[in-house]
Amino acid sequence: MYKQSKFNLYFENGGVTFLYNSHTGVFVTLNKEYQDSFEAIRNKNFKNIPDQHIEKLKEAGFIVDENTNEYQIYEYLTNKSKYSNDYLGLTIATTLQCNFRCPYCYEDHMDSYFDEDKEKNLVDFVFKNLEGKRDLSITWYGGEPLLQLDMINRVSKQLIEKCTEEKINYHFNMVSNGYLLTRNVAEHLVNENKIESVQITLDGGPKTHNMTRILRNGKGTFNKIMDNIKEICDIIKVNIRVNVSQDNIKDVHELFPILLENDLNRKVSVYFAPVTSHEGSCQSVTESCLRTEEFSKWETELINYADRLGFDMGKLYPSNLGGSVCTAVSDNTLVIDSNGNLYKCWNEVGKDHLKVGTLSDGITNNERYFNWIGWSFPNKCYDC
Known part of the structure; x- marks a missing residue:
């Protein structure tokens, strides 16, 4: 006997039925026949379900054996990742x-x-x-x-x-504010230091970015960073992080037309991150911070906005992390x-x-x- 997975998300939109499993990462649309079979399994009615339907739903992780403890499996995968040597x-x-x-x-x-x-x-x-x-x-x-x-x-x-000598795979990346990352520097990082990608932060459009991402002398940095990104995106993978706070939510929308105007669609990746207040830090901007619930609503709206403009945000649904969690809790x-x-x-x-x-x-x-x-x-x- 089988049961539906605890990791299933089942929903309808625009007359189409979707099924997603956050453990396996499988995301599908269901036709009428598969809808009927899946609904029958949810109701523990196993009569007249085609064997092929059982096989496919099980393969995708949408149904599991009745005695399977899925949380136990995920705990195992998490510990395996945490304590890997x-x-x-x-x-x-x-x-x-x-x-x-x-x-x-x-x-x-x-x-x-x-x-x-x-x-x-x-x-x-x-x-x-x-x-x-x-x-x-x-x-x-x-x-x-x-x-x-x-x-x-x-x-x-x-x-x-050392890694070449010992046949160890290596992956080098960088988190930079991007101000000093000219093409010459990027070429050097790639060719000599084997840097594969760089994360650069843009806090929305020029208006809010130039109030938060400032030089020591208080001057803004948006134009310089944007020029650098255009110069280096063909030789190194650029991930743009956009910090979202109460203060810059509206201006974040201004970033995407600028990225499109500078021909950066599909040349860079963009993701959003909330400004949060950490222990002993960020206290001066606590009022600007977003709670997870607030941020998630704005993140969805921003992604939809970028999509409407034609900016490719990449694969948007969550992928299976294979048990991986925050690096801070990994051995x-x-x-x-x-x-x-x-x-x-x-x-x-x-x-x-x-x-x-x-x-x-x-x-x-x-x-x-x-x-x-x-x-x-x-x-x-x-x-x-």
């Missing part, structure tokens, strides 16, 4: 300093850089933790990582040589700041009292480390 993922803040002064930034911009000793400790730490690994993922971060391009050059060269990922401190969460970088260890000593704050790693699904998730 095949992969090492590191986010490295080359410096805590930045050429921007965004009012919602959660970091304290200190003059902190990797000196020669800390750089050696970083390479030694990565080499030591690469033993037995098949994959290495590095995200260069900051502050603004390009303020320390020479450091990225030196470290990347050693990591690439195989760490954030490293330019003081040589180790953290579990990006939002804590540079806050000395929140570190879990150092490059030279390894994990020293076991209580904090295992508090992150010990995360499990909240009880409310089992009723969702």
Whole structure:
């Protein structure tokens, strides 16, 4: 006997019946015959259902064996991902300093850089933790990582040589504000440092962006960043993050006509992220922050707006994450700041009292480390 999956979403729109399973990632339309079969299974009426229908619905994950505990399976996949020993993922803040002064930034911009000793400790730490690994993922971060391009050059060269020698797959990416990312710099990052993609933030159109993504002297940055994106999008994958707050929701709409005018449709990807208030940070912009429910409504509206204009937002429905969760709760990922401190969460970088260890000593704050790693699904998730 079978039952419908707890991960099914069944709905109708425009006279068409849709069925989506958030575990398998399968998304289909149902014709009348399959609708009848699926409805019969939901009502535990298994008479006269074609074997082919049972086979196809089961293959897609829409129905499962009656005794299957799907949450148990997902817990297994999550733990498998969390505790995998095949992969090492590191986010490295080359410096805590930045050429921007965004009012919602959660970091304290200190003059902190990797000196020669800390750089050696970083390479030694990565080499030591690469033993037995098949994959290495590095995200260069900051502050603004390009303020320390020479450091990225030196470290990347050693990591690439090591991975090539040990036959370890490597993937290097970057989070940058984009202001210094000229074509020459991008070509260097791709050819010498094997950077595959870069995330750049645009806070809507020029009006609101130039109030929040500002240089140290308070001047706006939209036009410079837009020019850089146009210059580099053919040689490196550009992911544009749009921070959405109470203050810029309306102006975010202005971004898409500009992207279209600059011939960036299908050349860049765009996604939205809410401005949120983190512990010990963002307090000056708390009133601008959006709750998840508020953000989700605006996100849907913005995606529909972009679609109406003809801007390709890519595949919009959620895909199966295979049990993957936030990197902060995974045993195989760490954030490293330019003081040589180790953290579990990006939002804590540079806050000395929140570190879990150092490059030279390894994990020293076991209580904090295992508090992150010990995360499990909240009880409310089992009723969702």
